[in-house]
Amino acid sequence: MIQLYMWGTPNGYKASIMLEETGLPYEVCPIDIGKGAQFAPEFLEISPNNKIPAIVDPDGPDGEPISVFESGAILLYLAEKTGQFFASDMRGRYSVLQWLMFQMGGVGPMLGQAHHFRHYAKEQHPYSIDRYTLESARLYGVMNRRLEKSAYLASDNYSIADIATFPWVRRHERHGQKLEDFPHVHRWFDSINARPAVVRGLKPLSESEQRGILADAGSHDLLFGSGQFPRTDAMYGG
Template identity: 65%
Template sequence: MIEVYSWPTPNGHKVHIMLEECGLPYRVIPVDIGAGDQFAASFLAISPNNKIPAIVDPDGPDGKPISLFESGAILLYLAGKTGKFLPQSTRAKYEVLEWLMFQMGGVGPMLGQAHHFRIYAPEKIEYAVNRYTNEARRLYGVMNKRLAASTYIGGPEYSIADIAIFPWLRSWKNQGIDWNEFPHLKGWFDEIGKRPAVQRGLEVLAEHRKVLTDDKARDVLFGATQYKRH
């Protein structure tokens, strides 16, 4: 049974959804990132960047346990393990991979910054709010244009690219997005949200989800505590 070290964030939900879609048995170990669980030595041993999610698969590719961190790497591993949600043909595979990288390098980091400066920053810096809100809208536009010509983000079939991107768009309102501007993306978003495995994946650790309002959690995630631990 795969052990999943996670928390109910977009990156955590990627892996929860993938496991549900693949039908793999797994056990979730909560890592409360607001309380600083990510700095525990046992967690750092498998996730040296102190970020969730991470997994341990006792049945690795050579029959021995394997641990992985970084959600994109985990999605690729699970796709390889099961033969699901990543095309076999070289051309189609790389089409999916470029959109997975688009999520890892653009959608995640930029929407994360939009969240931070619009919601969590102790002071509202107009330049930062505008910078990342505009970038969020640009990225939504890229995806909307893609979905005007493609059934799914990575091509004609549902893939790890869709699984990676969907959780990040659930907070569209906090990102300053008006769905009316992105009808193709909104249609895709609604369709993905109806998938039973997606719904099950979003329920994983859902009872722990909360807005980070206390000063201790802010310090652990964004302040001096984050850096003192290294």
């Protein structure tokens, strides 16, 4: 059984949705990032960047256990392990890969910054808010133009590119966006949101998402401030 180390964040839900979609058996190992669980030595052995999600598969490619960190790598690993939600031909694979990289390099970082400066920053910086809200709108527009021509991001087939992007779009309001402004994204979002495996994949740790990860000032420091650095250095003897 695969062990999934996660918390209720968009990146965490990428992995739980993918596991539900593939039908692989798994168990959730909660990593409370608001309390610093991501800095525990045993978790750093699995995820050296002290980020969720991460998985441990006892039945790796050579029959030996394997651990995988970084949400995009996890999606690729599970897709190749099961032969699902990728593509068999080279053209199709690179269509999936480019939209997966679009999420990893654009949607996640930029929408995450919009979320941060609009909701988590201790001080309101109009320039930062405007910068990332506008960039979020641009990225939603890129998706909207693509989805005008295609049922899903990479093709007319649902893929790991959609699984990677959907949990971020769930938080569109926190990015300062309205799905009504992007009708093709809206159609795509509704179709994925209705998938039974997605519904199940959003259940693990859903209460943590509703409660939020910033329970106190200490949580804020662990996630965004200097608190993350000495802990990591100490784990490695720095």
